[in-house]
Amino acid sequence: MIATRSAAERTTTRVAHPSPHAAASLAFAVGLVGAAATARAQGAVAADDPRATAVGAAVLADGGTAADAAVATALALGVVNPASSGIGGGGFAIVYDAATGQTYAFDFREVAPAALDPGDFVVDGAVDPMRARRGGLAVGVPGEVAGLTLLTERFGRLSWRRLVAPAMRLAREGSPTSAFMSQAAARVVPTLPDEPAFAPLRALLTVDGAPRPVGAPLVRPALAATLGALSRDRRALATGPIADDLVATAAAAGGVITTADLAAYQVAERAPLDGRWRGHRLATMPIPSSGGVVLLEALAIIDGAGVDLATLGASSPAALHVIVEALKHGFADRARALGDTDAGRAAARAMLAPARLAALARAVDRDRTLPSARYGEPAPVVTPRPGGTSHVCVVDRDGNAVALTTTVNGYYGAKLVTPTGLVLNNQIDDFAVAVDASNMYGLRQGAENLVGPGKRPLSSMTPVLVIDGDRVVGCVGGSGGPRIISNTLQVLLDLFVFGLDPATAVAAPRIHHQWQPDVLVVEPELPAATRAALAARGHQVEVADDITAVQAIRVGPAGAVGASDPRKNGARAAAAR
Amino acid sequence: MSPRWITAAWCGLAAALLIAAALSSRWLVADVAGLGASVSARIGLTSVKVCASTLGDAQCQEVAWSQLPGQVEGSGWMWIGRATFALCLIAALGLIALGGMAVAELEVQLPIPAPRLVLWPCLALLPFIGAYYLFPPRAFSELAAGRGFAFGVVGGLLGAFAAWRQLKDDWR
Structure with missing residues (x-):
């Protein structure tokens, strides 16, 4: 019934013993020209963006595990592709540990803040779905850092600093704006309200007032500093000034997320x-x-x-x-x-x-x-x-594998960017704000997925x-x-x-x-x-x-x-x- | 050949083309082959016919517009198709009658001259044919024009010509 030997194995382009930098350069170049090169070796990485893919490949070449590569790739994706994912979001991971033959599922999806009240989405007696899509109320408690940290602790081989470093470098040194990011910017910029809360995202998405063109340098120094802090302290987003900054950004846009929510966040295995x-x-x-x-x-x-x-x-x-x-x-x-x-x-x-x-x-x-x-x-x-979500597939030479999907939900999430460079998710829109109300994807949802404090919204990942x-x-x-x-x-x-x-x-x-x-x-x-x-x-x-x-x-x-x-x-x- | 026989020949040819157009399932056509299956879609004025071939085994399905509630029913395009179908048949019947009258040298006294009654549906047909090609639902967009269009356009023009010719002869 199943095609056991697909054409894939016969149409492989082999990459022989690349150095980490060579692997990165090659994959980046391949991605930029859009050539149909597919690589085979004892491990593989597939991700949304060639620069992130290259980061993962380099981690594998350095002896990292599939989990190491998935984490480094996800962090890099959050830098070059903030429309889809980032450390202001959350995700799911399925991990296969070849040594034990065990499979694990990790849920680091965003959680509704404890103070969130379903009544917050009702204005003048009517449900206002935009409140779940944009602004402070749309923000769920991010779980991505907690999830990625746990993956490296349980299944990693390389140091956390080594895994954060490529993303930090991409944010600090910059990289060309991708075609996808440019398209997403062109779609989102005209819809942004002319309010101070959304000015940071407007600044990120525009160059000279116009949506960011393909190839324009994307430098994110604030995010680089945040990633630097994160590389030194894995809890930097849960407590401390970066957490305070996140809470203040959401609050200024009407959000109810608190530092206690951030500190209390737990990955669910x-x-x-x-x-x-x-x-x-x-x-x-x-x-x-x-x-x-x-x-x-x-x-x-x-x-x-x-x-x-x-x-x-x-x-x-x-x-x-x-x-x-x-x-x-x-x-x-x-x-x-x-x-x-x-x-x-x-x-x-x-x-x-x-x-x-x-x-x-x-x-x-x-x-x-x-x-x-x-x-x-x-x-x-x-x-x-x-x-706007990202997916990473990694299989390493030992047969370990990670399927990792991370997201900030819609393009650029809640359309809020903290001064420390985080694009905050709008995961609350994945709840039903009223029974049978449609979310931004037109999905009708029932009572079991009604928004409520401490709940995790139903996902399609x-x-x-x-x-x-x-x-x-x-x-x-x-x-x-x-x-x-x-x-x-x-x-x-x-x-x-x-x-x-x-x-x-x-x-x-x-x-x-x-x-x-x-x-x-x-x-x-x-x-x-x-x-x-x-x-x-x-x-x-x-x-x-x-x-x-x-x-x-x-x-x-x-x-x-x-x-x-x-x-x-x-x-x-x-x-x- | 006498002019009345020539008129009858034009009328007969135009009527045949218009009947062929009305009954044709090839107003819009598309074919695709690859990945193990080939598919052909043939869209007429009142129905769609789809044939799929897998490993040499072809299966066809013809569905009337009235059986496609979500896609076509209620859309203006469906009514354009039905109107085109009706106009083709009305014009064809008129042309047959006109040709028969010419051959039989019959003169029927009507408030509006008979050739003019035939000329109008033949000319009215043409914008309907254009609209049918230009405004299909998105599911049927990007299909190529098939022989149904050719039959309809040529039949309409020929029919109009035959009717005009007869009208001109009557004036003399």
């Missing part, structure tokens, strides 16, 4: 969500990520729908239709039942009950889409019990490791809100069902459906005939080119082959021996 799929074990993120649950549900429905996907052809209308139908069931369940509560967790378990998945799979009509109300039915039976026996054979994850789930699913299918090599898999045009709104979003590159064929099956097709970037590594007998999505910065994977 969770049991990974495990699934069996076509002979592989999939390790992904449990609640508060909805991504893992929806992914496993969709894969099971696709497999149970009675179609041999591989024979239909990748990107064929018939295959895409089945994928869309499976996604609609998953997203319907997500909207109705999931959240960071006991009931939400129970719903997640119930959603994956084999008998229910089989019933949903039988309901898939291969020729027609169904009325919206039919998705997610039968509803999961819950037994009450008491009580879907870091996935694919494990065969005692070795990781794949790593996939992405950025782009709810599209992460659908896009990660498609790349997984491309790699393990259709047998595409990683570069082809991440570059292929993709589709997205999240049940509500009942619209099938397709990328412009999807052929016109395929779009028409999907419309003929009853889908309401819309063409959009919103950026969703997926990173992937496929490990075969010849080693690890990675690919970074050309949709963001055209970065390609780097490798190191």
